[in-house]
Amino acid sequence: MTDLWIHPSLILILGAGLIPFFKGKVRKAWLVAVPLLTFATILGLSNGVSGLVRFLDWTLVFGRVDALSRIFCFIMALMCSVGTLFALHVENDLEQIAAWFYVAGSLGVILAGDFVVLFLFWEMMAFSSVFLVWCRRTENALAAGLRYLLVHGFGGIVLLAGIVFYANAQGGSFSFNLLDLDISGIGGWLILFGFLLNAAVPPLHAWLPDAYSEGTVSGSVFMSCFTTKTAVYALIRGFSGTGMLIPLGVIMALYGVVYAILQNDVRRLLSYHIISQVGYMVAGIGIGTPLAINGACALAFTNILYKGLLFMGVGSVLFMTGKSKLSELGGLYKKMPRTLIYTLIGGLSISAFPPFCGFVTKSMIVSAAFTEHLLWSGFFLLLVSTGTFVSTALKIVYFVWFGKNNCSEETWQKADEPPWHMQSAMAITSFLCIFYGCFYPSLYSMLPFLSDYAPYTRYHLSETLQILFFTGVGFFLLLDMLKPKPGLSFDLDFPYRFGGKYFLKFLHYCFPENGSLRRFFPEEFIFSVKSVSELPVQVAKKTALLACWLTTGFVPSMADTSLDRYSWLRRSSFPVGLGVFLAVSFLTAMSILYFF
Amino acid sequence: MRFVRWLEKMEKNREGLNGIGLMALGFLIIFDTIGVGKEHVHTAAEKIPAFWSLFGLVSCVVIIIFSKWLGHLGIMKRENFYDD
Secondary structure: OOOOOOOOHHHHHHHHHHHHOOHHHHHHHHHHHHHHHHHHHHHOOOOOOEEEEOOOOEEEEEHHHHHHHHHHHHHHHHHHHHHHOOOOOOOOOOHHHHHHHHHHHHHHHHHHEEHHHHHHHHHHHHHHHHHHHHHOOOHHHHHHHHHHHHHHHHHHHHHHHHHHHHHHHHOOOOOOOOOOOHHHHHHOOOOOOHHHHHHHOOOOHHHHHHHHOOOOOHHHHHHHHHHHHHHHHHHHHHHOOOOOHHHHHHHHHHHHHHHHHHHHHHHHHHHHHHHHHHHHHHHHHOOOOOOHHHHHHHHHHHHHHHHHHHHHHHHHHHHHHOOOHHHOOOHHHHHHHHHHHHHHHHHHHHOOOOOOHHHHHHHHHHHHHHHHOOHHHHHHHHHHHHHHHHHHHHHHHHHHHHHHHHOOHHHHHHOOOOHHHHHHHHHHHHHHHHHHHHOHHHHOOOOOOOOOOOOOOHHHHHHHHHHHHHHHHHHHHHHHHOOOOEEEEEEOHHHHHHHHHHHHHHEEEHOOOOOOOHHHOHHOOOOOOHHHHHHHHHHHHHHHHHHHHHHHHHOOOOOOOOOOHHHHHHOOOOOHHHHHHHHHHHHHHHHHHHHH | OOHHHHHHHHHHHHHHHHHHHHHHHHHHHHHHHHHOOOOOOOOOHHHOOOOHHHHHHHHHHHHHHHHHHHHHHEEOOOOOOOHH
């Protein structure tokens, strides 16, 4: 280091390392103090480049501070403080450690000045956040965590390949600035792919609702805030003004909202809304004008607040009652009125109701679309906002706290307000949602471009209130259609959920026991595919299971006793191996194409 | 808690709530027709009085019916669909 510059991530990492040494009240004080110290360090950051480290032939940049990185760091550290307060009851040290490493990864990516540092922290995020899923200690969580790792492992490999190709094309420079896809070649496209996967752009999105709905109560609060918004930051930094992001963003916004309406599990519903909301940001990044980029930053900022608040609200219900499905809840306003108020504030904020924070941010992107004469995009984004209001503010609040009481006697007995620290975390976030909605100049002054956007005009107020109130009319007219029913939506994760099963069917079809093809593709061929696939599977699976066991103490019953010839295909691990096999094949093919 | 008692009262008095809701809708339409300048709008459609009311209602209905239709097409599965 060239000076006494302290990386905010370092505070969190060191702080996390010391958690196991504290007990009782000291531990709680430590859990509150370290994120606040990180936040204070971020407030004290001055613009410029710091944290330069010589490594081999490179000078790595750990601290690039400008308006863009500053606003993202600010909200990440703020949310880390609130999220840790919400998770104060968690006795499992490793869950707390994983959460702080995860935030440290996010801050590291935001402050990274080059791709090497970015990749380092990018992977740190993926590998630490998976523990937030595994710490739930259920079979479903273990499986969802493995799928999460598989997808992010694949995304990470593609990103790394992109970085190598890109740096090669740039004459060995790893610096992370705006990329031009026309001249950056395949490297730029692969980097974009890696970023889009973390931003959960369909069809690369299915990991998000899968993992976030299975995470721990507080783990999902963290996850809802960091991965996608860090990817939004990376997209702003690297791909502002890339036109193809506009349709992608609009499709994403629509996709998320349509799927959200179908959900029965509240955390899954909110996960689809993350996809929808990030769609606005991706569209804003594609538009690329100062107003749109400001809008993307401001929306990411407020989205972290209200999405965190919503996950806290429904997380409190899950924490107290053990239920997160709408078809098993209802009428809770008598038991959890405060949680109702906080969740309602989150719901009204995400729906852009004045004077909550969504009102002053979401419209910036819509306005930027109309100003650039992207009328279809503008209208579609407004259409999405009606769906957002229907499923978050109306559907969740109505069917959890009002509506028909579907609670079992046990659920009803358990239902009560959550502990004080959870309520405090929700109260602080609710306050911030209202504060930034009313005193928006304090948010606008942090944006990367000078903003003269005025949200509280008569026209904007009239437009928003009309849309929202008449959406409410539509909701109550179609209430019968929206009644919660048990069920699961089928999404684009089937290639890696069913890959093994269909591959098995395919092999049976191609190589029947006495078929003639058997002569051309003898057993050795089939088992050579097996051995290539099995090796990484076994390594990955055993490492993952060991890590899961070490952290959570959870031992899943995955023993496979079937002894027939194709049993290896039926095991849940096969899709992981196939994924790794395909990723390696893909990269080999890309390398061959590139070098020859 | 006073808030809960208030909510209980509201739940019993649904007709009153509906009345207040209808008045609010009426006010919004009147406000949009006479109280809002529309010189800087981006499309001609936005000049129609209460355009956004219609937009909100139609969008909401379309998005709910479209989602449910997709669900019936085969997206919605039973809860243990992935466990088999």
